[in-house]
Amino acid sequence: MNPLDFVSGAAVVRASTPAACERCGSRVVGVCAALDIAGLDEISHETRRTPVKARESLFREGDPASSIVMLMNGTAKLSRLMPDGRQQVLGFRFSGDIMGFTQGRMYASDAEMLTDGNICRMTRPQLEAMLERFPATQRRLIDLCAQELALTQDQLVTVGRRHAEQRVAAFVLSLAEAARRRGTPPSLFDMPMTRAEIGDLLGLALETVSRAFTALRKRGLVRELGGHKVELPDMAALAALADGDG
Amino acid sequence: MNPLDFVSGAAVVRASTPAACERCGSRVVGVCAALDIAGLDEISHETRRTPVKARESLFREGDPASSIVMLMNGTAKLSRLMPDGRQQVLGFRFSGDIMGFTQGRMYASDAEMLTDGNICRMTRPQLEAMLERFPATQRRLIDLCAQELALTQDQLVTVGRRHAEQRVAAFVLSLAEAARRRGTPPSLFDMPMTRAEIGDLLGLALETVSRAFTALRKRGLVRELGGHKVELPDMAALAALADGDG
DNA sequence: CGGGTGTTTGACAGAAGTCAAGTGCAGTGG
DNA sequence: CCACTGCACTTGACTTCTGTCAAACACCCG
Numbered sequence A, B: 001m002n003p004l005d006f007v008s009g010a011a012v013v014r015a016s017t018p019a020a021c022e023r024c025g026s027r028v029v030g031v032c033a034a035l036d037i038a039g040l041d042e043i044s045h046e047t048r049r050t051p052v053k054a055r056e057s058l059f060r061e062g063d064p065a066s067s068i069v070m071l072m073n074g075t076a077k078l079s080r081l082m083p084d085g086r087q088q089v090l091g092f093r094f095s096g097d098i099m100g101f102t103q104g105r106m107y108a109s110d111a112e113m114l115t116d117g118n119i120c121r122m123t124r125p126q127l128e129a130m131l132e133r134f135p136a137t138q139r140r141l142i143d144l145c146a147q148e149l150a151l152t153q154d155q156l157v158t159v160g161r162r163h164a165e166q167r168v169a170a171f172v173l174s175l176a177e178a179a180r181r182r183g184t185p186p187s188l189f190d191m192p193m194t195r196a197e198i199g200d201l202l203g204l205a206l207e208t209v210s211r212a213f214t215a216l217r218k219r220g221l222v223r224e225l226g227g228h229k230v231e232l233p234d235m236a237a238l239a240a241l242a243d244g245d246g
Numbered sequence C: 001c002g003g004g005t006g007t008t009t010g011a012c013a014g015a016a017g018t019c020a021a022g023t024g025c026a027g028t029g030g
Numbered sequence D: 001c002c003a004c005t006g007c008a009c010t011t012g013a014c015t016t017c018t019g020t021c022a023a024a025c026a027c028c029c030g
Helices: A030-034 A037-044 A124-133 A135-161 A164-182 A195-202 A206-218 A235-242 B030-034 B037-044 B124-133 B135-161 B164-182 B195-202 B206-218 B235-242
Strands: A048-052 A057-059 A067-073 A076-081 A087-093 A110-113 A117-123 A188-190 A223-226 A229-231 B048-052 B057-059 B067-073 B076-081 B087-093 B110-113 B117-123 B188-190 B223-226 B229-231
Touching (some): A057 A067, A067 A124, A087 A135, A087 A195, A117 A124, A124 A135, A135 B195, A164 A206, A195 A206, A195 B135, B030 B135, B087 B135, B087 B195, B135 B164, B164 B206, B164 B235
Antiparallel strands (some): A048 A117, A067 A117, A076 A087, A076 A110, B067 B117, B188 B229, B223 B229
C-alpha cells in the first residue's frame, strides 16, 4: 500500500469543470462538481454559505441526518463515541470534502470543527431533488463513496498492522497528500489537531503519539515550526518508514 | 456503537421485491435487487453463475477492475498485502454481498474464497450499461457503498479502541449479525476462517485470537461444535463484553 | 492410518498504556 | 507591558497487554 494513499478518509475530488458558485464561494466542490453552470445556478438558490467557529459541532452521531455538509474552508473532525467515553476519530476533513452523507436515517458519527471555517448545508430533500434532476451527480456520489471507502480501508491497514511510529509517519504523509490535493505544497502544511485527537485516530495514547513525533523530529523527518505549521524535509524516507523499511 | 453493527464490512441488502433469477440462482442480490422482473431478465442474459472452490482467488489488488463479483453462495475474504508480506483482512463476505466495485481502474484489494461457493460476474461495461438503463440501480449502488463505508468505520472503532478479547467478541457478534441478515439463526452459524485470518482482520496475532477464544469458551459465551459451527449462548453478555462492560 | 494444517498453551520479550511530574506556549486580564 | 492561568505537550518510571518463539496437540483429508 502506498502510505500517501492512506489519508484520513477524505473524499476530495476537484471540479472537472471549474465554475464559480456565488453563494458557496469561488470553488465548486463535492457532489456539485458534476454540475454545469445552469445546474449550479439552480442549486445555489437553496444553499447558504455560513461561517463556523473552531470546536463548533456540525452534527452528532444518532441525530436525524437532515442535511449534508460541504466544508468550504477549515478543518473538521469526524468521530464516534465508545460506551466507555473514549472516542475513535474516523478521519479529518478539509476544504472541499463533504460530510454527513449516509444511507441510514441518522448520522453515523459526530462532526466538529477544529478551526474556524465556512460550510454549506444542503438538506436531504434538496440533495434528493438534485440527484433526481441531475443524474450526473448520482454517479459522482457513487464515486465519492467508493473513494471514501477505499481511504477508510487504508486507515484500517494503518491501525491494524503498523507500529506507533509507522502510524504517525503515515498520518503526517496523509496530511501532506490532503494538502497536495487542495493545491498547496505537500511538504508544508497546517496540523491543527491535538496529540490526543491524533491518538484517537490512530488507536494510540496521546503520550505515544508525542513520543513518536519526538522520534521523527530527532531523525529529521518532521519539523514543527510553531503555529501548527509542519514541514516534511524528506517525504520519501518517511514513506519508507511508514512501510516498515525504516 | 452497537457491536452488532460492527460486522466485517459486508454490504448486505436483501431484495425488496424478491424475484427469481434463472442464471444466478433463486435469490436476487446486490445491485440487482433494485431491478424488476423485466430488468432482471435483460441482465440475466449477460451474467453467468459459476462455481468456485475454496482458496480460489476472485481477483487481486492492482489488477484491472474489469468486473464486479456477486457472491451467491459461500464465504470470501477481502484483504490487502503489506510491503513486508503481512496482510490486513478488510472483511469477510457472505452470500448476497458484492465485491470488487471501485471508483478506480484497479481492484483495491485481493478477494479469495474461504469455502466452495458460487459467484456471478458482471463486467464493467455491463454494470455501466445497467446503471444507465435502470437508474434505480444507481441509487442502490450509492446505498450499498454508504452502508459498506459505515461498516468499515465500525471495524475501525473495533481495531482502534478495543482490547483483544473485546475485538474477538465483537467479531463473533458480527458473524451472528451477518447470519441474521441472511435469514439464518444468529446464535448458530459457520465460522470457516482460521485464527490467523481472524487475527489479520482484528490486528492481532493468531495466538492472541486463540487465547481470546479460549477465554470466551471458559466464560460460556462461545461454544465451538466442530465442523466450523459456532454457537453463542448469551449474545447480550457478549455485547456487554465487547463494549467494555465485561 | 499417516501427514499436514490448524489450534492450543507456555515462557519470555517488547511495545504501548498508564500514572505522574514538569515544561512551554498562548491568551487573558491587570 | 507583563504576570497569570490554562491547556497542550514532553518526558520518565512502571505496568500491562500483546507479539514472538516454541512445543505439543487435535483434527481433517487423503
